[in-house]
Structure formats: C-alpha cells, structure tokens
Amino acid sequence: MTKPAFEFNLLATDGQARAGLIHTPHGEIPTPAFMPVGTQATVKAMTPRDLHDVGASIVLGNTYHLYLRPGDELIAELGGLHKFMGWDGPILTDSGGYQVFSLAQRRKVGSDGVTFRSHIDGSEHCFTPEKVIAIQENLGADIIVCLDECAPADDYDYNVQALNRTHTWAQRCKAAKTRANQALFGVVQGGVFPDLREQSARFLTGVGFDGYAIGGLSVGETKEQMHAALEIVTPILPTDQPRYLMGVGTPEDLVECVARGVDMFDCVLPTRTARNGSALTRTGRINLRNARFADDAQPIEPGCTCYTCTHFSRAYVRHLTTTNEILGHHLLTVHNLHLLLTIAREMREAVLEGRFQTYRQAFWQMREQPA
Numbered sequence: 001m002t003k004p005a006f007e008f009n010l011l012a013t014d015g016q017a018r019a020g021l022i023h024t025p026h027g028e029i030p031t032p033a034f035m036p037v038g039t040q041a042t043v044k045a046m047t048p049r050d051l052h053d054v055g056a057s058i059v060l061g062n063t064y065h066l067y068l069r070p071g072d073e074l075i076a077e078l079g080g081l082h083k084f085m086g087w088d089g090p091i092l093t094d095s096g097g098y099q100v101f102s103l104a105q106r107r108k109v110g111s112d113g114v115t116f117r118s119h120i121d122g123s124e125h126c127f128t129p130e131k132v133i134a135i136q137e138n139l140g141a142d143i144i145v146c147l148d149e150c151a152p153a154d155d156y157d158y159n160v161q162a163l164n165r166t167h168t169w170a171q172r173c174k175a176a177k178t179r180a181n182q183a184l185f186g187v188v189q190g191g192v193f194p195d196l197r198e199q200s201a202r203f204l205t206g207v208g209f210d211g212y213a214i215g216g217l218s219v220g221e222t223k224e225q226m227h228a229a230l231e232i233v234t235p236i237l238p239t240d241q242p243r244y245l246m247g248v249g250t251p252e253d254l255v256e257c258v259a260r261g262v263d264m265f266d267c268v269l270p271t272r273t274a275r276n277g278s279a280l281t282r283t284g285r286i287n288l289r290n291a292r293f294a295d296d297a298q299p300i301e302p303g304c305t306c307y308t309c310t311h312f313s314r315a316y317v318r319h320l321t322t323t324n325e326i327l328g329h330h331l332l333t334v335h336n337l338h339l340l341l342t343i344a345r346e347m348r349e350a351v352l353e354g355r356f357q358t359y360r361q362a363f364w365q366m367r368e369q370p371a
C-alpha cells in the first residue's frame with residue numbers, strides 16, 4: 001500500500017489545545033502552525049531563504065490574486081507555484097472567496113457561483129466551485145480550499161442563504177477535484193450565529209474533507225463572539241483532521257484560539273504592520289516611528305533570537321523606517337514573523353509536555369508589562 005500524500009497525526013492534547021504533525025508531498029508541518037501570507041506568490045520583503053530562517057514550515061498563496069496576475073495557467077506552464085516562487089516547502093492556497101467578497105467589484109452571487117470585476121482593471125470574471133478547483137490544481141499547492149461565501153457576520157438572513165450556497169459549493173468542489181496529491185479543506189461559515197456554525201460544521205464533516213477551515217471570523221465581531229463560534233465548531237470537527245482558522249494571527253489570538261482547538265492560522269498582520277513601521281512583541285505592539293526610539297540602543301525585543309534583534313538597535317530600525325528604506329520593512333518583517341512562528345512552536349512544545357495552561361498564563365502575565 002502506498003503512503004497517502006496527506007496525513008495528520010494528532011500527537012498530544014492539553015485541554016482543547018492540540019499538537020500534531022501534517023505530512024504533505026512537500027514536507028511536514030508541525031502544528032500549531034502559523035502560515036505567513038504570500039499574496040502575490042511572495043511573502044512581502046522575504047526570500048524563501050529568509051522564510052526558512054525565521055522558521056516557517058508552510059506559506060499561503062492567494063488564488064484570487066494569482067488567477068488575475070500572472071494567471072494560473074502561466075504558473076502551471078512554468079512548473080507550478082512551488083517552482084515559480086522558489087519555495088520547496090508546503091503551500092496552502094485559499095479559494096479566493098474572501099477576496100472576491102472583500103476586494104472585487106460589482107459582484108453578483110448566484111447558486112452556480114459568483115461573477116465579479118477585477119479590482120485591477122475592471123475585467124469580468126466568474127468563480128464557480130469547479131473553476132476555483134481547476135485554478136488551484138494549476139497552482140499545485142499541497143492544501144487547497146473550497147469556494148465559500150463570506151457574508152457579513154451579523155446578518156442572519158444573509159448568512160442562512162450564504163451558508164446554503166457555501167455547502168452546495170463545497171460538495172461540488174469535492175466532486176470536481178482530480179489531483180490525488182492535494183488535500184482539500186471545507187470552510188465552516190455561519191457568522192456569529194451559534195445555530196448556523198453548528199449546522200455548517202455538521203454538514204461539512206458529513207461531506208468529509210481532509211481538513212476544515214473556519215472562515216468569516218476576525219471581520220469586526222467581538223473576541224467573545226469569535227471564541228464562542230470556535231467553542232461550538234471545534235468539538236464537532238473530527239479530532240484526527242486539522243482545523244485552520246482563516247485570517248487570524250495576533251499573538252493573543254494564536255494563544256486563545258489554540259486553547260479552543262485550532263491547529264493552523266494565517267494573517268497579514270505581521271507583514272502589514274512591519275510595512276507600517278510597527279513591531280509585534282510579547283508585551284504588545286510598538287511603533288518604531290515613535291521619537292522615543294531615536295537613540296534607543298536596545299534590540300526591538302530584548303531576548304529575541306531573530307536576525308534583526310541579534311544585529312540591530314531600535315534606533316537603527318527607526319532610522320530605516322522614518323527614511324522609508326526597504327531594509328526597514330525587511331528587518332521588521334523578519335522580527336514579526338519570527339515572533340509568531342516562535343509562539344506557535346512554544347505552544348506546540350507546551351502541549352507535548354502537558355503544560356499549555358501554564359504557558360497561556362505566563363503569556364498573559366507578559367502582556368501586562370509595559371512595552
């Protein structure tokens with residue numbers, strides 16, 4: 001019997017928190033895992049070598065953006081997304097659903113799919129479940145995601161209709177998939193409504209996927225609502241498959257959502273805040289543009305082992321940031337990604353050693369100290 005291309009081993013649990021290992025054709029992903037976002041087939045300001053150095057085991061690519069530019073067929077001709085972007089580790093591509101519902105113009109949703117105009121040149125396109133699977137098969141990521149509809153989180157009637165479409169589309173995505181070496185994740189939706197979240201988790205696990213994404217959160221709802229949604233959804237999902245919370249990735253969200261049974265995360269926060277001159281730290285966020293760092297000889301985060309903190313002062317990074325030097329973006333991105341990837345790794349070790357709750361308490365004690 002040949003080994004399956006995709007496999008998840010749950011190694012330990014501590015409360016709801018989990019430590020596991022995902023096997024893919026391009027290598028292993030230790031979980032909990034944070035996935036740096038490579039929107040345009042690049043994690044902004046980072047080479048694949050830099051990504052390996054900060055400890056990334058998987059990166060995310062955006063189907064919507066890559067379909068529009070440079071085109072999934074071109075990427076397939078050039079050997080697929082791994083080869084195109086020079087990253088030989090695992091890749092996850094999202095379905096493009098979120099971008100269509102947040103970025104594209106003149107959307108029209110029907111039962112068959114969604115037509116929209118490109119945010120770049122206004123050209124008209126249509127995403128059906130079959131089409132987004134074909135695009136993701138051309139891109140060739142290790143993990144691909146079903147087309148889903150992201151409804152406004154607090155509109156019940158809209159969520160009921162969107163959920164029906166999302167569920168039908170999920171079945172069609174599963175039927176359309178032809179490649180055996182890609183894992184397919186379904187997307188649980190349902191906004192902030194407990195009954196809809198439960199219905200979605202039950203429906204999708206009934207269809208059966210290789211893993212489950214949880215979408216439509218971190219879009220303006222309260223933390224309590226996000227946590228409540230997870231507390232309903234994760235106990236319904238199969239224990240022997242990975243759970244991926246889409247678009248969530250502050251240090252505190254990572255800790256609190258791992259505590260509620262999540263295994264995988266992605267977020268533009270570490271890369272986007274870096275370009276705004278901000279650093280994420282264990283005690284909170286600091287903005288290096290602030291004049292108080294002008295003569296500060298300390299590293300961004302004392303004790304941090306990243307390349308930036310072991311070589312440069314806050315004063316130097318502040319100088320690069322205020323003069324808008326490219327290196328400033330790079331150095332802040334290195335630090336921010338290193339921090340999130342380190343927290344994910346520390347949580348994994350804590351779960352494996354049965355001390356996750358102690359880790360969580362220590363994490364929150366650090367937050368209360370001034371930055």
Ligand SMILES: [Zn+2]
Nearest residue numbers: 304306309335
């Ligand atoms: Zn650092």
